[in-house]
Amino acid sequence: MNRRQHEAGQPIPAAEQGGCLADAIRPFHVMAILARARELESSGRSIVHLEIGEPDFPTPEPVAAAATRFLAGGQVRYTPAAGLPELRERIAAYYAERYGVAVAPQRIFLTPGASGALSLALAVALSPGRRVMLADPGYPCYSNFVRLYSGDPHAVPVGAEQDFQLNAALCRMHCGGDVPVAISASPSNPTGTVMRTGVLRELVEWFEAEGGILISDEIYHGLEYGGRAVSALEFGQHTFVVNSFSKYFGMTGWRLGWVVVPEAYAAAVERVAQNIFISAPTLSQYAALAAFSEESRAELERRRRAFEARRDFLWGELVKLGFGVPVAPSGAFYIYADCSAFAEDSAEFAARLLETAGVAVTPGKDFGAQSPERYLRFAYTADIPVLQEAVGRIRRFVTG
Amino acid sequence: MNRRQHEAGQPIPAAEQGGCLADAIRPFHVMAILARARELESSGRSIVHLEIGEPDFPTPEPVAAAATRFLAGGQVRYTPAAGLPELRERIAAYYAERYGVAVAPQRIFLTPGASGALSLALAVALSPGRRVMLADPGYPCYSNFVRLYSGDPHAVPVGAEQDFQLNAALCRMHCGGDVPVAISASPSNPTGTVMRTGVLRELVEWFEAEGGILISDEIYHGLEYGGRAVSALEFGQHTFVVNSFSKYFGMTGWRLGWVVVPEAYAAAVERVAQNIFISAPTLSQYAALAAFSEESRAELERRRRAFEARRDFLWGELVKLGFGVPVAPSGAFYIYADCSAFAEDSAEFAARLLETAGVAVTPGKDFGAQSPERYLRFAYTADIPVLQEAVGRIRRFVTG
Numbered sequence: 001m002n003r004r005q006h007e008a009g010q011p012i013p014a015a016e017q018g019g020c021l022a023d024a025i026r027p028f029h030v031m032a033i034l035a036r037a038r039e040l041e042s043s044g045r046s047i048v049h050l051e052i053g054e055p056d057f058p059t060p061e062p063v064a065a066a067a068t069r070f071l072a073g074g075q076v077r078y079t080p081a082a083g084l085p086e087l088r089e090r091i092a093a094y095y096a097e098r099y100g101v102a103v104a105p106q107r108i109f110l111t112p113g114a115s116g117a118l119s120l121a122l123a124v125a126l127s128p129g130r131r132v133m134l135a136d137p138g139y140p141c142y143s144n145f146v147r148l149y150s151g152d153p154h155a156v157p158v159g160a161e162q163d164f165q166l167n168a169a170l171c172r173m174h175c176g177g178d179v180p181v182a183i184s185a186s187p188s189n190p191t192g193t194v195m196r197t198g199v200l201r202e203l204v205e206w207f208e209a210e211g212g213i214l215i216s217d218e219i220y221h222g223l224e225y226g227g228r229a230v231s232a233l234e235f236g237q238h239t240f241v242v243n244s245f246s247k248y249f250g251m252t253g254w255r256l257g258w259v260v261v262p263e264a265y266a267a268a269v270e271r272v273a274q275n276i277f278i279s280a281p282t283l284s285q286y287a288a289l290a291a292f293s294e295e296s297r298a299e300l301e302r303r304r305r306a307f308e309a310r311r312d313f314l315w316g317e318l319v320k321l322g323f324g325v326p327v328a329p330s331g332a333f334y335i336y337a338d339c340s341a342f343a344e345d346s347a348e349f350a351a352r353l354l355e356t357a358g359v360a361v362t363p364g365k366d367f368g369a370q371s372p373e374r375y376l377r378f379a380y381t382a383d384i385p386v387l388q389e390a391v392g393r394i395r396r397f398v399t400g
Numbered sequence: 401m402n403r404r405q406h407e408a409g410q411p412i413p414a415a416e417q418g419g420c421l422a423d424a425i426r427p428f429h430v431m432a433i434l435a436r437a438r439e440l441e442s443s444g445r446s447i448v449h450l451e452i453g454e455p456d457f458p459t460p461e462p463v464a465a466a467a468t469r470f471l472a473g474g475q476v477r478y479t480p481a482a483g484l485p486e487l488r489e490r491i492a493a494y495y496a497e498r499y500g501v502a503v504a505p506q507r508i509f510l511t512p513g514a515s516g517a518l519s520l521a522l523a524v525a526l527s528p529g530r531r532v533m534l535a536d537p538g539y540p541c542y543s544n545f546v547r548l549y550s551g552d553p554h555a556v557p558v559g560a561e562q563d564f565q566l567n568a569a570l571c572r573m574h575c576g577g578d579v580p581v582a583i584s585a586s587p588s589n590p591t592g593t594v595m596r597t598g599v600l601r602e603l604v605e606w607f608e609a610e611g612g613i614l615i616s617d618e619i620y621h622g623l624e625y626g627g628r629a630v631s632a633l634e635f636g637q638h639t640f641v642v643n644s645f646s647k648y649f650g651m652t653g654w655r656l657g658w659v660v661v662p663e664a665y666a667a668a669v670e671r672v673a674q675n676i677f678i679s680a681p682t683l684s685q686y687a688a689l690a691a692f693s694e695e696s697r698a699e700l701e702r703r704r705r706a707f708e709a710r711r712d713f714l715w716g717e718l719v720k721l722g723f724g725v726p727v728a729p730s731g732a733f734y735i736y737a738d739c740s741a742f743a744e745d746s747a748e749f750a751a752r753l754l755e756t757a758g759v760a761v762t763p764g765k766d767f768g769a770q771s772p773e774r775y776l777r778f779a780y781t782a783d784i785p786v787l788q789e790a791v792g793r794i795r796r797f798v799t800g
Contacts, residue, residue, distance in 0.1 A: 019527040021549060022668040025675055059476045067683070068471050076459045076653035112512040112655060115676055127419040128528060128550050144675040149421060150528050150550040253476035253682030255512065255655075268422040275425055275544040276515055281681045282653030283467070 024147035028140060030362040033350060037360045048390040050378045051360040053189065055307075055333065057250045059287075060299045066290035067283050076282050081274040083110025083258070084285045090292055091258055101233045107260050109269055110280040114219045114244035114257035118145055118183075121240040123272045124265050125181050125213040126151040133174050133182035135166050136368035137336065137375070139189045139217070151181075157370040160326035164191040164336070167199045168206035180212030187220040187229060187331025190367045190377040192311075194330040197230045204235040215240040219257070220332035222248025222300065225308040229331060238262045245284070247332070248300060249291045254284035307333055310380040310387055317391040318378065321398060333380050336364075340374045342398050350376055357397040359390050424547035428540060430762040433750060437760045448790040450778045451760040453589065455707075455733065457650045459687075460699045466690035467683050476682050481674040483510025483658070484685045490692055491658060501633045507660050509669055510680040514619045514644035514657035518545055518583075521640040523672045524665050525581050525613040526551040533574050533582035535566050536768035537736065537775070539589045539617070551581075557770040560726035564591040564736070567599045568606035580612030587620040587629060587731025590767045590777040592711075594730040597630045604635040615640040619657070620732035622648025622700065625708040629731060638662045645684070647732070648700060649691045654684035707733055710780040710787055717791040718778065721798060735778045736764075742798050745773045757797040759790050 030051055037047045058064075070076075082088065088105035095103040111117040118141075126132070128150040134142050136155035143153035156174045158164050166184045175182075184203060186195035195203075200216075207214040216232035216239050232239040244257035257280075261269045273279075290296060315335055319325055324338030343349035347363035354360050364375030380387060430451050437447045458464075470476075482488065488505035495503040511517040518541075526532070528550040534542050536555035543553035556574045558564050566584045575582075584603060586595035595603075600616075607614040616632035616639050632639040644657035657680075661669045673679075690696060715735055719725055724738030743749035747763035754760050764775030780787060 020524050020668075021522075021526050021528075022524040022672050025523075025668075025671045027671055028674065031674075054478055064471050064476075068468055071464050071468050071471075076464075076651070078454055078652050112516075112681075113678060115678055116512075119676070122421075123425075123548055124420050124422040126421050128421075141675045148523055148672070148676065149548070251476070252478050253679070255677075255679070255681045268420075268425075271425045271427050272422050272548070274428065274431075275541045276519065276548065277655075278513060278515055279653070279655070281512075281655045281684065283683060284681065 021148050021150070025144040026140070029347065029366045033354060033360050033362065037354060040354070040358065045358055047354070047358045047360055048386060048393065049360050049382065050380070050390055051362045052379055052381050053334075054252050054381060055247060055250055055303070056381045056383070057303050059254070060250055060291065060296045062290045062293050062296045063249075063251060063287045067287035070283060070286040079110075079279045079282050079285055081277065081279055082270055083108070083280055087285050087289055090289060094292060095231070095233060095260075098228070099231045099234055101231065103233060103260055104263070107263055107266055109259050109261065109273055110285055111257045111259060111273070112277055112280050113246065113255045114217070114242050115141070116277060116280065117242040117244070117257040117259035118142075118215070119276065120259050120269050120272055121215045121242060121261070122146065122149050122151065123276075124261075124268050125215065125240070130178055130181060131176045133166065133171055133180070135164065135185065135188070136370040137164060137190055137364065137372065138368060139185060140366055142183050155368055155370070159370070163193045163196065163199075163327050164188055165193060165195045165199060166203060168202040171203065171206060175210075175212070180207060180210050182207070182212075183215045183217060185217040187224060189220070189332055190334050190362070191327065191336040192329030192332045192334040193327045194224060194226065194229055200230055200232060201235045204232050204239055208236050208238050213240065215242060217242045219244040220247050223304060223307055223333060224331040225311055226328065226330040233260060245288050245291060248304070249288070250300065250303065251284070251288065251291065254281065254287060256280055256284040256288055307380065310384055311335070313384055314378060314380050314387050314391070321391070321395055335378045335380070336375050337378060338374045339376050345373045346376050347373070353394065353397055357393040359393050359397075421548050421550070425544040426540070429747065429766045433754060433760050433762065436754060440754070440758065446758055447754070448759045448786060448793065449782065450780070450790055451762045452779055452781050453734075454652050454781060455647060455650055455703070456781050456783070457703050459654070460650055460691065460696045462690045462693050462696045463649075463651060463687045467687035470683060470686040479510075479679045479682050479685055481677065481679055482670055483508070483680055487685050487689055490689055494692060495631070495633060495660075498628070499631045499634055501631065503633060503660055504663070507663055507666055509659050509661065509673055510685055511657045511659060511673070512677055512680050513646065513655045514617070514642050515541070516677060516680065517642040517644070517657040517659035518542075518615070519676065520659050520669050520672055521615045521642060521661070522546065522549050522551065523676075524661075524668050525615065525640070530578055530581060531576045533566065533571055533580070535564065535585065535588070536770040537564060537590055537764065537772065538768060539585060540766055542583050555768055555770070559770070563593045563596065563727050564588055565593060565595045565599065566603060568602040571603065571606060575610075575612070580607060580610050582607070582612075583615045583617060584632075585617040587624060589620070589732055590734050590762070590764075591727065591736040592729030592732045592734040593727045594624060594626065594629050600630055600632060601635045604632050604639055608636050608638050613640065615642060617642045619644040620647050623704060623707055623733060624731040625711055626728065626730040633660060645688050645691060648704070649688070650700065650703065651684070651688065651691065654681065654687060656680055656684040656688055707780065710784055711735070713784055714778060714780050714787050714791070721791070721795055733780050735780070736775050737778060738774045739776050740774045746776050747773070750776055753794065753797055757793040759793050759797075
């Protein structure tokens with residue numbers, strides 16, 4: 001046979017034989033920044049990290065305590081594929097309390113992180129080649145996920161005039177000839193912008209009228225600084241809503257997310273979950289029950305205010321320095337700042353900023369093809385004294 | 401626009417518009433058995449569960465203790481996408497100790513369960529439409545995973561004469577015109593059979609010679625009752641090996657697995673992991689470090705011997721009752737028993753066995769199309785007194 005000759009016992013990886021799914025997945029440019037930052041640090045340089053999309057706060061104490069208590073029981077077995085019934089109910093109650101929306105627990109699926117939630121939603125939303133509209137700039141994993149599932153990611157350029165968010169008119173224009181499918185994200189990574197209520201309402205209603213599929217990524221909900229972010233579920237029950245315990249609830253390493261699905265999809269989603277996850281991490285699910293306690297929520301509100309203060313500080317200072325922040329960063333912990341006053345290429349600027357000033361940020365080109373050379377993403381996942389140090393360094397860098 | 405008219409505000413789910421990826425995923429028949437068993441139990445009936453593919457032992461004490469200690473530190477953050485460096489090293493050492501094989505830690509990726517490991521392997525092994533050979537009978541999630549990634553699962557009928565295992569000759573016959581890809585599993589679910597050393601060696605060498613991709617599922621390694629199971633890595637470094645802390649290490653609910661990848665794929669696999677997982681559960685990774693301690697290994701060996709005693713008992717009793725067990729079930733915790741002496745349709749037999757005798761088992765049709773009507777899978781994930789009760793009930797059922 002030997003159709004595929006190998007030399008010196010080295011098989012030719014399929015990845016090099018013109019095509020595997022993973023080929024479509026592009027590396028993050030920030031990884032090079034991170035690697036270089038670590039190199040500099042290990043040579044003794046001080047680096048301020050504003051590139052990291054992970055809250056710096058520890059797991060809320062009541063959550064860790066709940067995990068410890070559960071562990072003392074000794075049994076950490078699979079949960080049902082859809083998740084612990086009591087946690088599904090607790091999340092349903094959260095939708096009622098926070099958003100005034102009735103969501104049946106049967107529509108809520110616990111997943112290994114929001115990544116798992118996206119997997120479930122895409123598995124029922126996609127067929128091979130189906131277009132998925134994505135805001136550009138946006139979270140880069142979306143397009144990679146879509147390609148992995150043999151879908152066709154379609155970048156929809158969005159700018160300051162759209163608050164860097166999708167809307168119904170844009171989706172009408174870009175949906176192509178098939179069932180319209182989109183992933184929206186509010187608050188957005190990398191821009192920190194929140195979709196206006198009317199825009200979200202129109203978006204949800206348009207998808208519903210078209211019989212399309214909208215996946216609303218709400219993983220930064222709770223981290224909002226200009227009034228409560230509105231959920232897509234407030235405007236209809238036919239949207240997929242992805243959320244997570246990672247960001248607002250401060251549980252990144254616990255790897256626990258959830259997806260709310262339209263009722264008609266619940267059976268299919270459960271089948272997929274049984275096959276591709278078996279279940280979400282058990283201990284994380286028991287721990288997460290405590291994330292809704294009064295004590296936890298008080299702590300999370302203190303953290304939200306701390307993030308808000310950091311945002312106010314960093315936003316103000318960046319603007320004073322001459323960066324452009326065209327839309328208020330009202331959520332998450334990101335500022336997407338225009339650095340074209342200082343450089344023609346933000347990636348080159350980011351590399352020099354790291355090398356010369358010891359400040360790590362993420363270049364715009366990790367987030368799409370829509371003028372990425374103008375932008376840098378600053379993550380305020382560090383405390384104000386650290387942000388002050390960063391600002392001082394940046395000031396000396398751009399004025400020196 | 402309104403290409404997709406919806407009636408009474410009900411959008412037509414894409415799943416009903418002729419095709420989403422999830423359509424290809426079939427439900428497990430055992431779910432109906434489970435649901436009915438629960439119904440019977442809640443009406444007061446006693447049910448013996450031999451359908452469950454989860455060890456009944458709790459998390460080993462040193463593992464739970466390590467998690468508790470780690471929790472006391474309070475920080476449960478993301479780990480690197482590939483996993484904790486010290487755990488990758490510990491697993492590499494395990495390959496050296498147990499199998500006498502040198503595996504670079506850089507080739508080891510921690511994943512959310514073995515399910516996550518399969519995802520990573522398939523993402524680099526597959527392109528749309530690529531055939532993946534699977535033993536029939538076999539673990540049903542394989543074909544569903546392959547379909548979800550737009551591959552083409554290809555059932556290779558295997559019988560007692562092949563120990564219910566793939567081999568090189570079968571793969572040569574079934575590989576089709578493309579890069580040969582297969583998932584093998586030893587010990588096997590549902591048959592509990594272990595691939596002979598020579599057969600595995602030939603299989604590995606054939607795939608290597610063809611520049612194909614073999615994914616060797618070794619998640620039941622450690623649970624073997626006729627000498628150490630041999631790893632595909634003992635015969636070459638170009639196989640993907642999937643393993644897990646769930647079964648032998650008794651850590652199901654912790655959702656932690658790993659995949660060893662050929663060096664040439666490590667970069668692509670890391671890229672995929674960054675995108676689709678971010679990282680495996682952090683606490684589980686710290687806990688798993690303790691799974692290799694002497695104390696844990698001694699406990700795991702006691703459990704292995706307990707499983708062996710259960711196997712000996714149940715195997716012997718089933719054969720005495722007139723079930724056929726054509727190949728020694730030498731691993732995992734399953735016996736795939738031929739019930740054709742009692743019934744023409746094992747699914748119907750399983751339903752009656754549950755209804756009449758209160759014993760839940762899994763019908764063969766969950767595992768493929770190769771004479772499934774002859775077979776039942778018995779899981780000995782229950783202690784000997786429970787197995788005695790089950791055998792008594794089955795005896796009365798088949799003789800009464």
